Amino acid sequence: MTVLVTGARGNIGSRVVTGLHAAGRQVRATARDLATLSVPEGVQTARLDLTEDDVAADNPTAFAEALKDVDTVFLYATRTTAAPFLKAAHAAGVRHIVFLSSPASYEAAEFRGPIGRIHRAAEQDLAASGLDHTILYPSWLATNARRDWGAAIRARKPVELPYPAAQCVPIHPDDVAEVAVDLLLPDNATHRGRMQVLTGPASMRLDEAVAAIGAGLGRPIPVREISREAALARREPWMAAEILESLLDSAAAAVGRPAPITNTVERITGHPARPLSTWVAENRTDF
Ligand SMILES: NC(=O)c1ccc[n+]([C@@H]2O[C@H](COP(=O)([O-])OP(=O)(O)OC[C@H]3O[C@@H](n4cnc5c(N)ncnc54)[C@H](OP(=O)(O)O)[C@@H]3O)[C@@H](O)[C@H]2O)c1
Known part of the structure; x- marks a missing residue:
């Protein structure tokens, strides 16, 4: 089975692709424009825009090709609802999603602001999707x-x-990606299914x-x-x-x-942040 990585060109997404590939997982790296994407040899690629118009019309087949044979997903937040993608993921047999959220989702200063709203909406979509999921809350990205x-x-x-x-609390993107990779590996359920607050x-x-x-x-x-x-x-x-x-x-x-500082990075990766x-x-x- 395959891990689908959204935002495979991103600071964290690109590292997740590399880490999963190094760990021997079959990876499908996705981007909105494949011309901008470069991946290690052996990594599959697929075009994926989570906010396409036909997606907004709640057309789950829009994602079917990218989700073929996928059992696990690394998901970025976008400005629109994640529900159509999650519905398609459910239909495709996806079993676990690792979502890159933000402490803005719950911190008082940003809770009602746009960053808080965007991330919280995706978390609510995940909760409603019925899919197992783990939410990452990294601190200030270096x-x-x-x-x-x-x-x-x-x-x-x-x-x-x-x-x-x-x-x-600056956090190294490698630490965020390593945690994500751990959670995306098969049969590695120890830390899955809850919220993981990651800090430097x-x-x-x-x-x-x-x-x-x-x-x-x-x-x-x-x-x-x-x-x-x-x-x-x-x-x-x-x-x-x-x-x-x-x-x-x-x-x-x-x-x-x-x-605040947590020990989540060390707990999951085995090394200090x-x-x-x-x-x-x-x-x-x-x-
Ligand atoms: N900055 C912080 O301190 C902080 C703290 C906590 C959490 N976060 C979270 O981490 C994210 C930043 O991570 P990063 O630095 O790795 O991001 P990044 O390098 O800016 O990459 C963002 C990725 O999101 C993808 N994306 C955006 N819109 C999309 C869409 N409609 N469909 C599919 N993919 C889409 C982009 O894909 P394309 O390649 O197609 O453009 C891109 O690869 C923030 O957005 C936030 O959610 C940030």
Whole structure:
């Protein structure tokens, strides 16, 4: 049987594909545009858009080809309902889904915001689907540092932070993917069927995370505190305004509050969660 990986081009999805393949699983890697996807030899590929129009019309056959012979799925959240895909997965005989959710789904600051709503809606769809599922709640992905600060650091400009004292727990994407792979392997049911809150090893302020990147690069990176209004005015076009508002709400609520730390990564993978410095050392050329 086959594991279907949605978002196989993503930071975590790509690692899940590699990990499952290395573990000897038959993998079907999917993306909305297959031309953008590169996978290890032996990995199958299929085009899959969870939000296609015919899918919105609740046409379960739309996914039948991608789901052929699939018993397990790694699922990303999207902005629309996951119900049609889950209905098709049920019909195709899928037995277990690992869903990449977000703590925004339950944390007070983002609960009512768009990130919370999107992830909670998918969790509700999963609960209603009748499929066995495990929900992953990773903390602040280390890849956020590249997404949000990479351009400034590369240009040797200050990193602008509206809430430099907000605390986060950076988690290495390899740790999230390793946990997902463990849960997706056959007959490996120990940790399945519930919520898994995954964090890195240490809570730190956002300006301390910037300093950790500077330490890894061997040069200090200046930080400039900016107002919330300035952050909103500098929004990148790819980030929706309501998403940025929600992220700012979350950061504001995390000022001076150490973020919770769990031992889930170590419990499931057998090794401690990787520190931010490991991710920085592996990704120096991105900065
Ligand atoms: N940022 C954080 O700190 C944080 C914390 C907790 C949880 N999370 C969760 O983790 C996610 C980010 O993970 P990441 O860095 O691995 O993401 P990423 O690199 O941005 O990749 C996202 C993937 O989602 C896929 N996708 C998007 N819309 C789709 C659709 N309609 N149909 C099928 N696939 C679709 C994309 O597929 P294509 O290749 O087809 O574009 C892409 O591969 C967030 O979206 C959130 O759900 C994030």
